[in-house]
Amino acid sequence: MTTASLLIPALLLDAIFGEPRWLWSRLPHPAVLMGRAVTVVDQTLNTGKHRKARGVLAIVVLVACAGWLGWVLALFGPLVEILVAAILLAQRSLCQHVEAVASSLSRGPNEGSTAVAMIVSRDTTGMTTPQIVRSAIESGAENFSDGVVAPAFWFLIGGLPGLMIYKITNTADSMIGYKTPRYRSFGWAAARLDDLLNLIPARLSALMIAVVGRVLRSWSEIVKDARRHRSPNAGWPEAAMARALRIALAGPRSYDGKMQEFPWVNGSGSRSAGAHSINKAVSVLWATWALGLALTVAIVALL
Template sequence: MSHAAVLCLAMLLDAAMGEPRWMWDRAPHPAVLIGRVIGKADARLNTGENRFAKGVALCVALGVGAWLLGSVLAAIGWLPELLLAAILLAQRSLVQHVQAVGDALRVSLGDGKRAVAMIVSRDTAAMDQSDVARSAIESAAENLSDGVIAPAFWFLIAGLPGLLIYKAINTADSMIGYRTERYEQFGKAAARLDDLLNWIPARLTAILIAVTYRTLGDWGAIRADAALHRSPNAGWPEAAMARALGIAVSGPRTYDGELRDFPFVNADGRRTVTPDDIDIACSALWRTWGLAVGTVLFFAVV
């Protein structure tokens, strides 16, 4: 069975099943296992001299290990590929986490803050309703790229080995890819590799959103807005989502008590953002996913 056919089935299985709690209450999620390996490497290697070289060595080890594991599982047959790919895609769980913020925000601002704190790293104490809703929508757009389109893209390109390499590097970036005193050197390789692996998927995600919402004619504005973002990749799906919903995203926010004056993406968009906009963003996630599945199905048939 072709990579495209397996991927199409995996995307459908993920959308139908998501991440069953009964399963992950009994066994660790593969992403958790990857995280444990990275955590142990961080504790043992991120000390003393040559931290950058040690970080490079960790990324090489993760890549080689992921490739070997993926190759062995793929050699068994298409079923292990299908099941693991479905597990490592995150469409249904992404929509559930984002929708939970909108549902909580309708109950109270405090409930909304607690819900959004589960999916973003910024400070939530001083957020108003628009800040909470905007944060959820930004997370939806960015994680659509990182958690759905990028892993699907790398599976389509290189099968299960490609998907596992992507997840390993992406997990490493989320754990050690920070510009802090502790991780500036050790996590630099993971951060740069993650930027590289997400370069095409981020722009592909923006195209899929724009096609779905017929805003592809605004591509020049989307590209200009994406350039305002602090990330070389996250700005693309966020800019496309902002145009699709007609809202402004990004903007000033607080991390660890420090206000950072980031520019707004789609600055002319509406700045009052509500739970209804979160509902529309969740619909956008499914519509974009549907276009992605249709595209993969086309490749599978052709």
């Protein structure tokens, strides 16, 4: 069977069942296990001199182990490949987390800021409703690329080894890929490899969102905004989503108590979006997921 034919049921299983609490309350989720592996290399190698070289060694070890594990799991047959791929995709859980922010906002900004704090790293205390809405939508767009399109893309390209390598890299980047004194050198390799692996998926995500949102005619503006983003990849799905919803995203936000000025994405869009915009964003994410599923079916038909 081709990876495309295996991806179809994996996408459907993830969309239907998401992250079953009854299962992951009893067993450690693979993402948790990957996090533990990153913690081990961090504690073992992130000491002394030559932190950058040690960080390169860390990501090489993690990638090699993840690729090997993916190869071993694939030996157990298509059913195991489908189940593992479904577990490592995140469409349903992503949309549920974003929807939870809209639901919490109906009870007031304090509830909304508490909910959005679960999915963003910026300061959320004292956020206004538009700030909460922008944060939720930005997180949804970025994580659609990181958590759905990129894993599916690398599964198509490299099967379970490709998917596992992507996921361990993405996990490492989320844990050690920061420009802090501790991780500036050690996390450099993880961050750069994650940027590389997300290069195509991020742009593909933006293109698909633009098609679904019927804003493909604004592609040049989407590209312009994406290139102004501090991340080489995150700005692409955000810029497409901003235009699909006709709202402004990004802009100033606070980290660790310090306000930072970031450029607006689609700055001419509305800056007073409400909870309904979050629900519209979730609808766009599901429609884009459906487009991805249709494209996968087309690949199978062509092959």
